[in-house]
Amino acid sequence: MKAFLYNIGYFFKEAWRIVRTNFLSNLFSVLGTGLILFLFGMVATGTMIGNELIDKLQKEAEISVYFSETISETEVSQLVDAMKTINGVWDARLVNEAEARSLMEEMLGEEANILELFEENPFAAFIEVRIHLDTMDTVLKEVRKLDGVEYVRDNRSVLMQLQGIINGLKILGSLIILAVGITTLIILSHMIRQGIYNNREQINTLRLLGAPESFIGFPFVMVGLLLTLLGGALAIAMITVLIRNGYRGIGIALAFVPLPTQQEVVMNISILVLAVSLLLGLLGSLFGLSSIGKGGK
Amino acid sequence: MIRANGVFLRYPDGTEALRNINVHIKPGEIVYITGPSGSGKTSLLKLLLGMEFPTQGTLEVMGNRMVKGNAGKINQLRRKIGPVFQEFKLIDGRTAFENVMMGMRFLGISPRRMKEEARNALIKVGLEDKMTSKVENLSWGQQQRVAIARAIARKPALILADEPTGNLDQENALNILKILHTVKDADTTVLITTHATHLIEGIEGATFLHVDNGYIHVERRGQ
Numbered sequence: 001m002k003a004f005l006y007n008i009g010y011f012f013k014e015a016w017r018i019v020r021t022n023f024l025s026n027l028f029s030v031l032g033t034g035l036i037l038f039l040f041g042m043v044a045t046g047t048m049i050g051n052e053l054i055d056k057l058q059k060e061a062e063i064s065v066y067f068s069e070t071i072s073e074t075e076v077s078q079l080v081d082a083m084k085t086i087n088g089v090w091d092a093r094l095v096n097e098a099e100a101r102s103l104m105e106e107m108l109g110e111e112a113n114i115l116e117l118f119e120e121n122p123f124a125a126f127i128e129v130r131i132h133l134d135t136m137d138t139v140l141k142e143v144r145k146l147d148g149v150e151y152v153r154d155n156r157s158v159l160m161q162l163q164g165i166i167n168g169l170k171i172l173g174s175l176i177i178l179a180v181g182i183t184t185l186i187i188l189s190h191m192i193r194q195g196i197y198n199n200r201e202q203i204n205t206l207r208l209l210g211a212p213e214s215f216i217g218f219p220f221v222m223v224g225l226l227l228t229l230l231g232g233a234l235a236i237a238m239i240t241v242l243i244r245n246g247y248r249g250i251g252i253a254l255a256f257v258p259l260p261t262q263q264e265v266v267m268n269i270s271i272l273v274l275a276v277s278l279l280l281g282l283l284g285s286l287f288g289l290s291s292i293g294k295g296g297k
Numbered sequence: 298m299i300r301a302n303g304v305f306l307r308y309p310d311g312t313e314a315l316r317n318i319n320v321h322i323k324p325g326e327i328v329y330i331t332g333p334s335g336s337g338k339t340s341l342l343k344l345l346l347g348m349e350f351p352t353q354g355t356l357e358v359m360g361n362r363m364v365k366g367n368a369g370k371i372n373q374l375r376r377k378i379g380p381v382f383q384e385f386k387l388i389d390g391r392t393a394f395e396n397v398m399m400g401m402r403f404l405g406i407s408p409r410r411m412k413e414e415a416r417n418a419l420i421k422v423g424l425e426d427k428m429t430s431k432v433e434n435l436s437w438g439q440q441q442r443v444a445i446a447r448a449i450a451r452k453p454a455l456i457l458a459d460e461p462t463g464n465l466d467q468e469n470a471l472n473i474l475k476i477l478h479t480v481k482d483a484d485t486t487v488l489i490t491t492h493a494t495h496l497i498e499g500i501e502g503a504t505f506l507h508v509d510n511g512y513i514h515v516e517r518r519g520q
Binding site: 209215 | 375380
């Protein structure tokens with residue numbers, strides 16, 4: 001341990017010398033690792049946002065109840081009150097035609113001018129019913145029984161579709177994580193082996209002088225960590241740029257649900273990518289180091 | 298320090314490099330191993346450094362039995378040895394000073410003391426003006442001296458010098474031997490292989506191992 005602490009400066013110099021010796025190859029491996037980690041980061045971002053969406057949608061489950069146009073305003077009010085009494089409903093309110101239109105305008109954002117093509121407001125009034133998701137089946141049954149109710153629209157299909165997408169992303173994510181891990185380990189352990197080969201005479205001399213394997217190997221572990229961390233940093237930079245530019249697009253496509261903040265996503269993904277970089281760097285270096293022959297001759 | 302009983306070394310191709318070696322070397326001795334090229338001098342040093350292992354007999358160095366498969370112990374033993382290799386084994390791209398430092402980095406010596414020892418060793422071998430020179434830019438004799446400085450800076454209990462005077466002119470060769478003798482004075486056992494017997498003809502107070510065709514004849518002068 002003492003020898004290790006006395007030589008920290010030496011280890012850094014050695015690591016930098018190893019990188020410099022094969023600079024171009026190392027540069028390309030940083031770029032390669034960066035692109036691989038970028039791919040991983042993007043899948044992780046998709047999964048993270050998707051999970052949050054599902055979570056929020058489940059918490060804010062609501063159904064839209066459309067009623068017969070023939071019933072009076074009083075009857076509509078009675079219908080709203082009746083809904084409020086159903087077990088599992090925690091709020092119900094009337095959304096009139098004008099509000100229905102403005103809600104749609106909000107969802108469509110810049111595309112909302114398409115609504116100007118209609119001479120009259122095409123949206124019907126409905127009752128917005130907020131419910132507990134786990135009671136959806138019984139609530140739907142009860143609501144449909146009420147007089148004047150014509151059609152009930154629940155967002156279960158949307159939720160199911162989203163859940164399907166998220167599950168797909170999770171499977172894809174797992175496959176990508178596996179591919180990223182294996183590819184990074186191969187690239188890195190190859191780079192380390194190359195470094196070892198380039199320094200084989202020095203390694204042999206150090207062994208003959210009695211240097212412990214940990215002393216000989218530590219600069220190579222540092223190189224592995226440096227390469228993956230630089231790759232990770234590159235990936236984070238690309239992901240950040242992409243999230244910043246793409247977030248508005250995602251927001252438009254999924255306007256009906258609130259997305260997690262950009263900062264939150266970038267911060268979480270950065271931590272994740274860095275942690276994965278560190279882990280892969282360490283494992284890749286150790287795999288590479290295992291190729292050093294034993295004993296000095 | 299070194300105890301060999303009936304040691305044989307046979308290489309995988311069947312060559313018998315050493316035959317029935319029986320030697321006991323005490324701490325602080327200076328030992329010259331002489332003999333023609335290919336007689337087994339380097340093989341003997343390889344055995345002592347754990348680069349090869351006896352195929353028969355027992356060999357102990359500083360109380361450590363030299364047997365294959367004891368890498369950890371061999372490694373620890375090597376830290377107490379100052380080897381000077383025939384082909385120097387200096388690290389290119391580094392200065393003379395850095396090469397000498399390299400031999401001490403894993404010995405638990407503080408950086409300050411390491412630098413002091415490295416400087417002193419280089420001064421001792423007469424390379425005070427070449428400390429910052431890259432070793433590949435030094436002459437053969439200067440590289441030889443860097444290798445010796447690396448060995449003595451470690452303050453080893455045993456120095457194994459393989460042909461340290463090889464390819465040197467008479468004056469440089471005698472200087473090298475003089476340096477190695479001064480180390481011996483500091484209670485370090487020194488083993489030097491040489492085929493240049495004319496350089497050591499008049500030396501007294503040393504042990505001579507004459508190696509011929511794998512056999513060793515021991516001669517002690519003035520002890």
